[in-house]
Each structure stands twice: as C-alpha cells, then as structure tokens.
Amino acid sequence: MKKLFSLKGGIHPAYDGKALAREEAIQNAPLLAKYLVALQQGIGAPPEVLVAVGDKVKKGQLLAKAGGFVSSPIHAPSSGTVESFTETPGATGAPVRTLVLAADGLDEAVEFRGIADWTTAEPKELLRKIADAGIVGMGGAAFPTHVKLSPPPDKKIDYLLLNGAECEPYLTADARLMEESPERVVTGCRIMGRILGVEKLYIGVENNKPEAIAALRKAAEGTPVEVVGLATRYPQGGEKQLIRVLTGRVVPSGGLPMDAGCVVQNVGSAAAVADAVTQGIPLIERVVTVTGEAIRHPGNWRLRIGTPVLEAVRLAGGVVEEPGKLILGGPMMGFAQKSFGGTVQKNTSGILLLPERMVRQYESHECLRCGKCLSVCPMRLFPSQLATFSESEKYEDCAAGHVMDCIECGACAYTCPAHRPLVQYIRRAKAEIRRKQPKK
C-alpha cells in the first residue's frame, strides 16, 4: 500500500449530489441534426479554420488545425455540411466563434489509422498522434495534452499521475468512465508513461468511488500502473494537491508540476490518448454528466463535441422544476451560464442545472476574522486578507501574499460565514497583476 502524504485544508460538503447520477451507466447519445463546434476550446492559440461554408465533411475530419505549439486541432463530430459560422457563449460565457455543422445522419467517418503496437513505437510518433487527435486536459482547463507531455529536456520527470479524484460535487463522468472502461485509462496511462520515459505511474482516485478503484486495479494487474485510493476531500483533484498527496513533493510557488518532476493528466484524457494511439480516433466525444435537481433523468452521456447544451438537457428528459442556475462543469469551479446557448466542449465535464429553490442570492458582509478560509485553503494562502487587499486595490500586497498561487478552488468562499466573494476578489487581483506584467 502506497504511503500517502496529507492534504492540508480542503472541504467536504455534507451533500455532494453525486448520488443523482452515480449509478447511471454511460449512454450513447442519438445523432443530432446540428452540432455547434466552438473554434476556441480552452487555453492556447486559436486554431486555424480549414473548412468553408458549404464544405462536406466526414466524422473525424480536421475542421481547424492547431494555430501554434500550445494549441489543439478540432475535428468534425459527425458527417455533414458546414452550414455557417456563428457565435455561441464559450465556457466562461464570453462569445466564441462557432462552426455550425448540419449533420446528414449517416455519421460517415474518415479512415482512422492507429499505431499497431505502441509498446515498440517511437515516443515521438506517439506524441504526434496525440497532438493530431486534438487531445486536451478534459478535467477543466483544456490545456493541450501534448504540451504537457513535452517537458523541456532540463526538467527530469519522475512521476506521471492520473487524476481520477473527481472531487467536484455532482460530477460522476470520470467515475463511470473508470468503472466501465478501466483498460482504456490504464493503456492511456502507459502510453503517456512511455512518451515521458517515466517508471512511476499512479492513478489517484477518491475513496468514494470503490467500484472505479476495483475496476482500475483489475485492469492494471501486471502493469507498472498503481491505483491509489485517496481521502474524499475537495480539492483533492487539484494538480498541485494530487502531487503533494501522492509524491510528497511541493510545486514551487509560480512553478509548474514539471518543476516538481511530475506530469498530471486527467483520466478522461488518458482514455482519449488510448483511443487516439491504438485506433487513431481524434477527440470528438466525451463523457458528460448531465445532472442537478432540476433535471428529470440525471445521468452520464457520451456526447459529441459540439452538442448544444439545450439538446443535452433534452436528452436527460428536460427539467422537472423551475431552473435557477446552469453551470458548465462542477458547482465549485464550473462556470455559471447566462443562457442555454452554450455547447459541449472538450473540457465540459458536466452540465449542472440547479432548481431555483437551491440558488440563493447572498449579501456579503465585512470579514469576521474567523479564520475559516485560512484553515481550508489547500494552497496555504490567507484568502480573507488577499480579498481585503484586492478590495482596496492594493495589488502589490496581494502579489506579496502569493495571490498568483491561488488555484481558485473556492473552498474559502464556500466556508465563509460572511458570504464574502473571496474568489472573485482574488481573481480580480490576479487579472490586475497579469495586466501590469510586461508582455513576454
């Protein structure tokens, strides 16, 4: 049994909402008549669009190629015709350019070609396959996976960690994926291990998913992959938290996981890597938890990238009561939406629809100096003080308090009895500090 290091801080909500969709097996969604493919998904340079209105495309065909090294291509989710270009609200709500694909219902695919034996293939070839498949971090940030797998030569990587913690309340997509296709996750993990030349491969899963742990352990038998059960605690799945708990190492302030000799990937990304390398399938679908008390039949669906959020809600039987808040992602770190106009992107782990009765408008008060935020901050920051500095626009003091190390997990705001919008103040400070930094 692997020795675990302790996670400082964090929270565990008494009600995590996971029971709504945990027992629901992943279902395939029927083909839709229209897909709205956002042309900027997550971090990185916007990809370069290769198709024009009227073009016929096949499933898996390249729609937009990577616009740089830190960028990821986008593929057609189904076969059909490029109808038009429009704008839809992106993950954060700001409008993004979107391709409207009128699907023909045939779902005709281009020929996918995988690598016959990845265990002997050149790491470079494997890496190219991953980059070409448009795989990104599917946990939330959508950072291109191939970039994380190409550390500079002076950084020695000792550990590859797969993040299966899924510590966000309500979400069960990763749990179902690990339970239903553990072999894909393990294969993806080993492929990435081969690319990095790393011996120590760990998959961290919170203990509230015993079925997933058992399934992964079975699939990992006889491989160097070790499956580790973690305490159920938010934000266990934060990159830096996972590194701390599994390896005892600390990512230096302002540094990246590779500065601690680690690479962290999401389990969904690992499964996508396995598909891309062994079968040549690009990232055109993902598992999404459509859940919330306002949803009639919460569950987990395999949705094509570009599925309109409204269609996903329809798929789950529509609403049972007056919806109050729509969130893409989990309730802690997801983005509240202004409309149903959004689309499923590569990093959309969940579509959460909360009923009006559960959504409250808070009035925030002065800081009580109770110190609760201090005790839950997993990054060992002083959230209330940072927020107070930000409120009075003392951004230098924020920077001195390491505000840039905040992972915006929201544990502080969750626990604040004065309902202070701590994360928002901190995000404001981060934005101001970034704005003042000279452009590289």
Place this chain on the structure above:
Amino acid sequence: MTTFLAAVAVTALIALVLGVVIGVAARIFRVKSDARVELVIELLPGANCGGCGFAGCADFAKALVEGKTTPSRCAVSSQGTVAAIASALGVSAGDGFRQTAVVLCGGDRNQIHNNALYNGVADCVSAALIGGGFKGCEYGCLGMGSCARACPFGAIEIVNNLAIVHAELCVGCGKCVATCPRKLIRLVPAGSKVHVYCSSPRKGAEKRKVCDAGCIGCRKCQKLAPEVFEVAGTLAHVKYDHDHPADPALVEQVGCPTDALLTAEQHLKIEHETPEGRQKK
C-alpha cells in the same frame, strides 16, 4: 528651586548642542534642489491626478524644468496657469488642448436588459470578468462605478446603472478611460457637445434585442451632416474637431430614431427625468 533650574539648564544645553548638530548636518548633507521645480510645483494645481502621464505634480514639474514636456500637458490647469508656468520657465505653452471624458453608452437600466443576476463584488472590473458581465449588451456600461471611484475630481456619477460625466468637473485626466473594463470612455475635445452614445459594433437587429438606445447604423445623421458624423459598419460616431465642435442643434435636426445621438446635456438629463427613464420610441 535649584532642581527646577538645573532641569531647564540641561534641557537648554541639549537643545543647543542638537541645534548645532542639525545646523551642521543640514549644511554638509544639503540636497541641491532646483528652485524652479519648487516654483512650478507651487503653480501647479496639486491634484496629483496623473493625467499628464507623470507620477503626480512634482514629477511633472521636474519634467517641465528638464524640458521633457510642455505646460499645457497639465489637464487640470487653467489657461492662465499654463501661461504663468510657461513664462516662469521661459518656454512655450505647447499645443495641448483641454479634453473631457464622455461615456459612450446611453443604455441605463431601462434601456439595456440584463441577462443575468449578478451577486458579487460591486465593481465593473470584477463583474466584467464573470462571463462578460450581466448586461445584455456586452458593450454596455455596467454601471457599478469603477470609473466614478477612479475619478479624482468626482466628475462621474452613476445614475440608473449608467455612468454620466459632469463636464464642468471633468479635467480630462483620463483616469476613468484606463479603468473602464469595457473601454466605453473616450477623451474628446472639451468643447464637444454632440456624441453618439453607443459603442457596440454589433448588427442593428442584435443591438435592438438587448437595448433600446443603441445606434442601429441607419445613417440618418451621416446623410444630414457628413462632415460631422461618420458611420462605420453599424455604428455612427462623431468626427471630433477641436476647432469646430458640432452644433448641438444638429441633434434635433437629425432626429435619431433610437436617441443614441444626444447632446451632453441630454445625456445628463435622461436618467434623472423619471424613474422609468426616457420614453421609449
């Protein structure tokens, strides 16, 4: 009695010794300061607004003496002050001219429809970071007063979720311009009275969906006075000219169908008129 006198004598002695030390130190460690800088600082208004591009009045005075800038760069000084500084330094006043800020949005709470409930930090910069803000128009004034708080002269007021500029208080320092997350505030020649209060480059129909006061690009103004108004895409703007400000009577003559074209006075008034705002056309 003697104790008392002794105490006085000792204190006086200490004072005398320290006085000599300070006097000597002041001579030896004297910082040579330019008397002209002191003079200019005296003349400057001392608002420390930073509108000149320097870090306050003292820094500006230093730059003036070094010949790095011209007196007219001070937005706050009156023409008399500028002339006084110029003659004191024996330099030309420079070609700067007075500017005033204008918030190019006419969509108050009654004109622009909100599309989300916002429950967070009451500040435009913070609100704009969340999903692009809660106002239906992503180019509309959020009305949470970041510019008003940034203004050192109290020239900006928030009425009905809309920032309005009191031109008589505005000196054109540009602090608000730098603060507004939506870049709605522009510095224009101080004499300008006619403005197109809309900054959205979106199509007319899209604007109409979210706002009753947006410019729909009908070109009515451009047709009447092409030398004053120009329509780029679906957004009209005034061709600001310092020497020939647009005639306020033009607003009446054009008869803008959405009231995006207003005089500065009208913009000040609309929000105050009735709780319901101006009558919708």
